[in-house]
Amino acid sequence: MQRLVSMFSLVLIGCLGTACGQDSSNPGLDGEAANLSSLELIDSNQQPVGLSPSFDSHVASYVADVGDAIESLTVTVAVPDPGRTTVRLQGPDGQTRALDVGQGGGTVPLSQGANTLVVIVEASGSTQAYRVTVIRGTNASVNALALSAGGLSPAFAPAVTAYTVATGLSTETTRVTATLSDAASALTINGAAATSGVPSPPIPLSVGATAILIGVRAQNETTKTYTVVATRADTSALRNLAVEGFPASPAFDPNVLAYVAGVPFATTSVNVVPTVADSSASITVNQQPATSGQPTLIALDPGSNLVQVVVRGPSVTPRTYLLTITRAPASANANLANLTVSPGTLSPGFSPTTLGYLMTVGGSVAGIQITATPADSAATLTINGQPANSGQGVAVLLTAPAPSTTVIPIVVTAQNGAVQTYSLTVNRAALASSNANLASLALPPASVSFSPSTLSYVASVPNTVTAVTVHAAPADPTATMTVNSQPVASPSSFTVPLNQGMNEISIRVTAPAGNVQTYVVTITRLAPPASQGRRILPLGDSITQSDMGHLSYRYYLWRRLIDAGVDFDFVGSLQEHVGGTPAFPTYAGREFDREHEGHSGWRVDDILNGQGGGGLASWLQQYDVDVALIHLGTNDLVYYGEGEQSTLAEMRDVIRVLREDNPAVTVLLAQIIPTTFSPEANAAIARFNGGIPALAAEMTTAQSPVRVVDLNSGFDASTQTYDGVHPNAAGEAWMADRWWQAIQ
Secondary structure (H helix, E strand, O other), X not given: OOOEEEEEOOOOOOOOHHHHHOOOOOOEOOOOOOOOOEEEXXXXXXXXXXXXXXXXXXEOEEEEEEOOXXXXXXXXXXXXXXHHEEEEEEXXXXXXXXXXXXXXXXXXXXXXXXXXXXXXXXXXXXXXXXXXXXXXXXXXXXXXXXXXXXXXXXXXXXXXXXXXXXXXXXXXXXXEEEEEOOOOOEEEXXXXXXXXXXXXXXXXXXXXXXXXXXXXXXXXXXXXXXEEEEEEOOOOOEEXXXXXXXXXEOOOOOOOOEEEEEEOOOOOEEEEEEEEOOOOOEEEEOOEEEOOOOOEEEEOOOEXXXXXXXXXXXXXXXXXXXXXXXXXXXXXXXXXXXXEEEOOOOEOOOOOOOOEEEEEEOOOOOEEEEEXXXXXXXXXXXXXXXXXXXXXXXXXXXXXXXXXXXXXXXEEEOOOOOEEEEEEEEEEOOOOOOOOOEEEEEEOOEOOOOOOOOOEEEEEEXXXXXXXXXXXXXXXXXXXXXXXXXXXXXXXXXXXXXXXEXXXXXXXXXXXXXXXXXXXXXXXXXXXXXXXXXXXXXEEXXXXXXXXXXXXXXXXXXXXXXXXXXXXXXXXXXXXXEOOOOOOOOEOOEOOOOOEEEOOOOOHHHHHHOOOOOOHHHHOOOOOOOEEEEEOOHHHHHXXXXXXXXXXXXXHHHHHHHHHHOOOOEEEEEEOOOOOOOHHHHHHHHHHHHHHHHHHHHHOOOOOOEEEEEOOOOOOXXXXXXXXXXXXXXXXXXXXXXXXXXXX
8 A cells, every 4th residue: 555654843732623632541543544554753863763652553642752962853654545634733832734645844843841742633534643742851960069068079070979078077067059950850859859059958967977869850750869978077086097017906997996906026116097087186195195197106015005095076075995906925936947958958858846967968069058947037047156047048168078077057046035956967978089091991803002091092903804892991980981972881892893994983981070081092994905996987967077176076086095995997088177177186196097977068868879979888888887976967957957757767778878888887876966056956856866766776786786875965055066066175075975985
């Protein structure tokens, strides 16, 4: 059904026609044709206003509340049959206006308090009336409040509802003046109706506290109560009585006249502070004049001490407060609560009732620290005859030569003079031996001529000797030993394996006193007897070849092989370095063997096939190979971006070509050194190196082993290369050491 909405404001008071007879107790309506189908109120802030009860087309009477700030309202109604219905509005002026359906009634202002409007609906010969009472204003506050008896505390504010007023004894009544924030609200003072802004009749004030209640009821029945407590002073009363530093019991109350307090024996006097309630009163403490709020010194004897505080007002009977202060008797507690020593521990463990203790220290300990704590903080303490503070360590020197026994007294004197003595007996052991010599040393089958004062020895053994047994005994049986940093029994029998070349064996002796002596034996395991020299092929790229500014790893490996007495021969079709050949220093009277197959810039497939002819198979027609040292793949992976799988496949072909020349060749296959070129380059190298162990396992045979040589782990390309790829002297020596370990 179509609905037509008429809008008008709600500021009308009175009755018209049949609407005047409606009962305000919310009667129902008869008939359906003249009913409203909806009724809504909108305030001046465009917010909906609630009706009580909620709208029902059969309910005729409603109430609505709005705040004081709402100055107008608009009503919106709807009827079931707009074509046959008229709506009129009766306002507060008693006049009725006819509204055309669909036309608004404009804005209607609201007055403070109650505003009544009547909506009259006529349809099909019937008339119905709806009454709405709008109450504007809910302010249940006062905006001013004062008492003739004195000023409010805190200062008045409408939102604060609790206050106090202090008066003298002479103030027997007070008047209250309260001014309403909303003149339409109702005001009461102590339950009696009062007039806003007009002083109340006198209100009697009792001695002590009198509560005054100021009530406000707004037109919408909202209420608020302000409370003022007026305190009329009793000139013979105290406001407070205190003992400085000690609580009194019970808590102070002006009407309670007896109090007690307790103090320890050490307290020989206290300050008593009485404060009067009325400044006109006078005070005496133990018959001596006193000043309100100021301390009076009271001397205390052990036991009970009675303090009389008398308050005299101008016109009332004096009042006497009694304060009993009990000074505790002197303590008889001469026990310790704790006793500790450092270094060492007490035997038995500490107990307050155990007076004798024993402890043992080493001969090198020159003194101990004793910390004693009396159970009673008022007790005094001496340690070894010297005054000491509770809980603070005291150093006591052990002056008698070790071994010795020293008895140390710890004396506790109680507050009442009682004395208790604790005794600590310190047994100081003999001084620990400082002898860190060996009594004997033998390393069969090596031969050394031992003397306890000789710390360094040299011996040699044949290549067939692979280990020696260290037999060592310290001169002091309680000393401890290590052989090559490994703890051993005393005396020891410890086997040390020998590598070919020099082997250093360190025997470290630690005396009981902490002294340390180290014996060092250097044993050289000789090289095997000379036989047919091993033909060693250094095979690789520029890392193997090197340039004229560097000697190459081959040079440092050549020296290691000479030192070990190995009979060998470097082979290869090349002798030069990139850019020219450096001046190689002679070593052990020999010239450097420069032959190699290090081809600068070559990939693995170049090694196999050559560049413009030749290649590995062709070179092997010029020499034989017993051991091949292969470091290949850097150019393939770093410079040409070839995959690690294809490069590993080509390495497999290199091993096959070597075996075609010598089926018993030993292949030492390197996991190549890293670079500083890029993370991607090193990632490719890592993947390539990761495939080397599987390739070696695949290709190795009983006759022709393929062994992995890790030249990657531990190599620092940032410090051991001169350009991020090629090793400098430190890197070349490092690589030579790894090749040498593999050759062994």
